[in-house]
Amino acid sequence: MPDSNRGVLLGASAFLFWGFAALYWPLLSASEPSEVLAHRMVWALLAMAVILLVTRRGWGWMVPVLREPRRLLPVAVAAVVISLNWWGFIYSVSINETLQASLAYFINPLMSVLLGMVFFTERLRSLQWAAVALGTTAVVVMTIAYGATPWLSLLMATSFAAYGAVKKYVDLDGTQSLTVETLVMFLPALGFVVYLEASGSGTAFSVSAGHTALLVGGGFVTALPLLLFGMATRLIPLSVVGILQYIAPTLIFLIGWLIQGEEMPASRWAGFVLVWLALCVFVFDQFRTQRKARSTGASGVTKGEADPAQGRDGQPARQDGQPEQWDGPPERRGCPSDE
Template identity: 40%
Template sequence: MTSPDEDRRTGAVHAVAAYGLWGMLPLYFVTLAPAGSLEILGCRILFSVVVAAILIRWQHGWGRMRTALRDRRVMLTLAAAAALIFVNWLTYITAATSGHVVETSLGYFINPIVTVLLGVVVLRERLRPLQWAAIGVSALAIVVLVVAYGQVPVIALTLAFSFGLYGLLKRQVSGRVDGLSGLAIETILLIPAAGLLIAVVSSWGQLTLLDHGPVHFALLAFSGIATLVPLLFFAGAAKRLPLAHLGLFQYLAPILQLLTGVLILHEPMPATRWIGFAIVWLAVFMLVADVLIVGRRGRA
């Protein structure tokens, strides 16, 4: 029997592993060249199904999965979640392979603010003053970034809202299906889309899966592991850490994405963008402060 302190330490290691791996995904996608974003997405879906099936068998989870498959409400919700994660993955992979990693980091910095906003609009939740202030500051940041980019940061907003809505849907069925079974069902539902992507890329004469040697094939096949392993680490962290503490670790991923884009891939980062990011970080700081204040009051 482990002590609470040991549990928290293990949970923290799992959280760092999960968000650290998510933060390093852009570098992995870059190594998959000359495969394009459509082929990478198709392979990610297909190989994720294979890895999920192996893990479910290993965890003796077929019974839980069959229960979810028989639940009509769960299946409809997961179908909608699958559509959102398809949009999210396609946007993310396309951005990572076309020199827009910095903007992906912006999307995941904004995501917690979008989640709070969705709570108000969809779930009719009441916000505390500091949360309202964070939303207002983030709106100002978007205006500044529109000026900095010369256009609306479509990639960042697509990532933030698709993942925010995805999380909202997953929350609706969290008590009826576990994370691994849910993701397995979502990827199974996306198999036709993955097959269509592979067929389209093949018809263009651009399919690289079988034509660039075993190393390239292995790297593409690894996309299934790269998708599922962080989820398992996240599940381990979620079991051991309070939700408020787990939420603080989520900023590790966009920090790593930003560092990857600026320091490794040398994407442009003019002063106006730094100002926009700084305003976003101020909004994030407000959300973190609100979580810490509420947590301290709860303990008191």
């Protein structure tokens, strides 16, 4: 399977997991969002340890990373910004603002596209621009329908878009990067959990065995989609990731409306329809581009259309469609695969 197709499949799977996660975190309503977040960080490291054990990846690669600030810094930044995103999502669903979480992830793809254009010189085709325009209109409509400045939505959207961008500078594969991210946050999170239990305000062992199991399971609910997302961002451009991200808010939107009973006025319906139109335009553009590529040869270049194998100003691109600008180790240069 080509890297581009594999990246789309991995990215779509990640966002399906994130969409259905809106049903998971409300099950932990007996705990404060900050406690759920801390447990999420602690048990995510356990989940990654299990993944490393199953895949037989070992731990020897970690020591050089921890000793090199240049390699560790972007991973640490990624860990911090994704933690902000986690807290925002847990808090929004815990106070029955699931639709605001949905709005966050409708805004987020637009921010990802913007970052891709500004920092990674990604270029959009005309139909991709049309899809972005429809998505922008949908976000405006849904923001007006919400009736107030959606601070939680903006926090989640900004932090997750930044996370996707920072991952582009991490010269580790998806499994390794996520393991270090969880390790960075492990000690602060564990310290907070210990403090809560010592002060008597923790709920890890005082509610029920099922509650404890759900807290532990949060690590695996966290690790799997992030692993898939990390692999996808290194195989496909951020502009493609940005469009795929509409899968998660669509599912979250339906969960908030159909299952949790939040209001669904006509203005929100309008935004929902516009988002699906954007997706239809994007899928049609992808299909048309692939068909042209098959008919014109391996280069896929047609008159008036940019060569996907080149970056801005004709610079050669990496396998994921990005201009060659990665300064990772020479043995990995030009091969940002997470296999």
